[in-house]
Amino acid sequence: MARFIPAQLQTWTDGLLLQTPEAQQHSERFYRGISTDTRTLRSGEAFLALIGENFDGHKFVDQAIAKGCKMLILNEKSEQAMQLYYDLLHGKEIPDLLLVQDTLKAYQKIAEGYRLTLLAPVIGITGSVGKTTTRRMVGAILNTQMKLHQTSNNENNQIGLPLTLLEADDEDEVILAEMGMDRRGEIKILSEVAHPDIAIITSVGYSHSEYLGSRKNILEEKTDIISGMKSNGIVLINGQDTHLNAWATSFKGTTTVWRICNEYEEIGSDFENFPVFWAENLKIETGGTSFIAKTTLDPEVAWPVKIKAPGKYLIRAALFGLASAYALGLDMDLAVEGCLKFTNTGNRQRIVQKDGLILIDDSYNSSPESNTAALDTLSMIAGPRRKIACISAMRELGKYAEDLHTNIGYRIADLGIDILYLVGEESKWIEAGVRQINPALKIKTFPDSASIAEDIIDIIEPGDCILVKGSRSFAMEKISQKIEVQEFKF
Incomplete structure (x- = not known):
């Protein structure tokens, strides 16, 4: 679990750090984590007060103090910040204070700063459909050989993604970060927090058209996942998606694009310069799905894949996972075994x-x-x-x-x-x-x-x-x- 020192949080957030004279004497002072919810807050953590449409974390400052938080990260203009500053000036014992302009942005900056201290590669997953299924499949495959940390439930938004990163620890060997959105500009924000080494774009569909207006806008939003990517990263795209294919042929950058195709016929002569993963001998029955996975990166090799659930949509999810394993240099025979361990969540087929x-x-x-x-x-x-x-x-x-x-x-x-x-x-x-x-x-x-x-x-x-x-x-x-x-x- 993450640990933070006062100067670290101040630097990442560009906030104003205020401490009692006694606290200033403890150079080894640290916080056991960052919490945004007093219901789960642990003694020794920092409490960050988020503000939403229907809630204001500043109203729970007293509860956070009562539960033993060591730092309060508050909006600099909040009433609670003003009162605590007054208490500090008058010698009252209070937790450390970090005053910031925007607590949500501060939360994201803390998550970004912490992510950059981690050695584990981050795989960012976005798309109009299939994000959770793909994440779970990639996780099942990579978990055969790596200690994995990944998004839980639907924690894939501007609050959930930072939480995912902050819950990772030094022992994790790979992090899967699901990235969702419903407004323009959100994927760019999430990418610049997570800094993915590998990005997966499952599809560019019509979901959220009501808010984004057109598939062109949706394409631009989904491909913004590259904005925070590390140099020389790899982008895995749905090779059957015409919008993503058009984007790939015109893309110019330091990242490499790999295409994931359900079948060889989808590859197309216009994409001969793109590495491709595809499936052959597809078979779907009530008892499961099976196929042979192949790639242009190693044409002589074929991997027999079995999944214990039926569904053509699972084939591409598995290929995304196998391509990720290949990119990370894993043993592909062991990676294939991970497909058998995949289980879906919720009522998904x-x-x-x-x-x-x-x-x-x-x-x-x-x-x-x-x-x-x-x-x-x-x-x-x-x-x-x-x-x-x-x-x-x-x-x-x-x-x-x-x-x-x-x-x-x-x-x-x-x-x-x-x-x-x-x-x-x-x-x-x-x-x-x-x-x-x-x-x-x-x-x-x-x-x-x-x-x-x-x-x-x-x-x-x-x-x-x-x-x-x-x-x-x-x-x-x-x-x-x-x-x-x-x-x-x-």
Whole structure:
């Protein structure tokens, strides 16, 4: 766990350090860590008071002092800072004070300063979809040979990323830092805090179009991950993404771009100068996914890969992990074994088999790209089985919403889905897309997921393959939960 001395924090934040005369005499004085939450604050730590839309950490200064914090990092204009400064001038015993202009920026500067003291390489992961799955897969692969520290839960924003870095220690050999955003400029901030040695860009999709306006803006935002990269770093990009490919061909910088392609056909003659990792002999079944991994960096070698979960989207995640292992000089045979240790989190294409049914629970979140991937998984796993899809509307798509929902409708019709359940106002465009290609497809629209859950139980037949896919705001997990607890008597 990190330890900090007063002068270190003052230098990184460019803040004003104030101490009692007694504290100034202790040259070996240190703090056991940085906390932003008095509920988990440990005695001996520094407490940094963040300010958000619905909270102000300065209101918890008294609790921080009562729990034994050794330093308070406060906004220089806050009432609490003024009162403590007054107390200090009048000889009252108080923790060390570090007064800064902006506590969030100070938090990020502390995390950046600490990161630069660490020897462990940082792998930054961003993209419109697939960040968490990719991080977990890369982690499973690297953890076969390296002591790993990585983002926990969804700590991937301007507060979560610094927390990830500050929780690392000297013994960690690699750090995986997930980087999310919903406003322009955030990835640049995160990159300049984490200074990645390797950057992974999973995709440039339409998520957050409502805020960023266009895919061009989203591309610029995602590729800003290189802004804080160390010189001679490596950027791993989705080689099937046309926007990233166009960016790669025009990119000029000290970092090297490697392309990750699901299949050899995706490589293309225009990219012969880019190192490539790709997959051959793809096989996806309910029991898992398998393929042969290859790279132009070592053409004579092939690595057989097995993953205990089904899904075409997992192939690229595994290739990102194997490319990272290769870049770090690891034993690739051991790295491949890490794919078998991968487990997904949350309701991300979770497979449940019961009473002769197959349920694909992908109710964690939704986007055009993840919807397409989920539908493809349904098609591949179902085979000749009857296919039922429960799909919610998608959010934050801005001006692209109608076209993107319509495209999902086209995909559903092309894949031969037998019964389609829809929920959400925007799902009317999915239905319109389906009707253009397959007017006879049975579509049932409901106002909420609970209503779908009640209805679907009555129409399920032996052997059905059912996909539940949707945004968390629609609580699509209620459908999966209903199916799982139901005792079917076929």
